């Protein structure tokens with residue numbers, strides 16, 4: 388299917404960050420004393436495909452746990468959302484959870500899918516529009532932490548959807564600011580958020596250090612992307628993926644660690660790396676239900692239902708947005 392066919396069925400808004408923003412963020416991040424690259428750049432087409440594989444890994448409990456919860460809680464969530472809702476999803480990914488939710492709801496009127504990963508966004512929105520022709524589908528490519536969207540209201544009540552514990556990739560301050568923007572976008576509506584819970588460190592560390600090495604490939608793809616898009620000269624074999632649980636801050640921290648003294652060019656600038664030097668590429672905060680509810684309250688939501696799976700691994704939160 389071509390993009391033109393897709394646009395016939397799906398309205399598409401393109402705010403994809405320009406290559407210049409990627410370049411500026413990488414150059415600034417590598418010039419910083421504590422080297423870091425924002426995790427949103429992990430999701431080019433190759434990264435999105437690798438993340439789909441991560442979701443299938445035996446060690447990666449969040450996806451299967453949240454899918455099972457959505458399946459089981461479908462009728463209850465449908466009753467809370469009411470008929471003819473407009474669902475606005477942040478960070479859709481492969482769209483499996485979107486389909487579960489939309490199938491459970493009572494005649495959803497429209498669906499807005501927001502993601503930074505352009506190819507996957509268009510492909511999944513098009514497939515969903517074909518499979519659910521009764522729903523009006525809009526795809527928005529952009530950074531949901533930057534974009535203030537004024538969306539046409541199609542449906543009775545707007546329901547935000549933010550699964551995958553993607554909220555945990557934001558610092559608590561940034562997560563609260565993001566939720567406050569969501570509350571403004573959903574006046575009188577609600578938001579369903581999936582949040583990973585603190586647990587046995589071995590379980591959580593294994594989820595980010597899988598034995599098949601898919602998470603490592605996902606991390607290293609960031610350097611491959613820099614090589615592809617920014618004229619980078621990173622030798623991928625000179626870096627390794629490292630993820631550990633920072634107990635004090637209740638977060639997984641992910642780094643790429645230089646395996647030797649080396650240098651690499653990015654967009655014509657050279658960077659020197661000492662052996663053992665780290666580039667921070669992702670955090671994944673694990674938040675107890677009460678901690679997340681406090682964050683949602685600070686953002687202007689009224690926390691309502693909270694569900695936890697029987698093994699206490701993952702939580703789903705129903706938040707009410709003020710009028």
Ligand SMILES: C[S@@+](CC[C@H](N)C(=O)[O-])C[C@H]1O[C@@H](n2cnc3c(N)ncnc32)[C@H](O)[C@@H]1O
Nearest residue numbers: 427430478479480502503504529530531550551
């Ligand atoms: C952890 S994955 C979760 C995917 C899916 N929601 C799930 O639960 O399996 C994060 C998703 O959010 C998207 N994403 C990450 N940061 C983003 C940002 N700042 N703006 C828009 N999309 C973003 C990624 O492209 C990816 O699809």
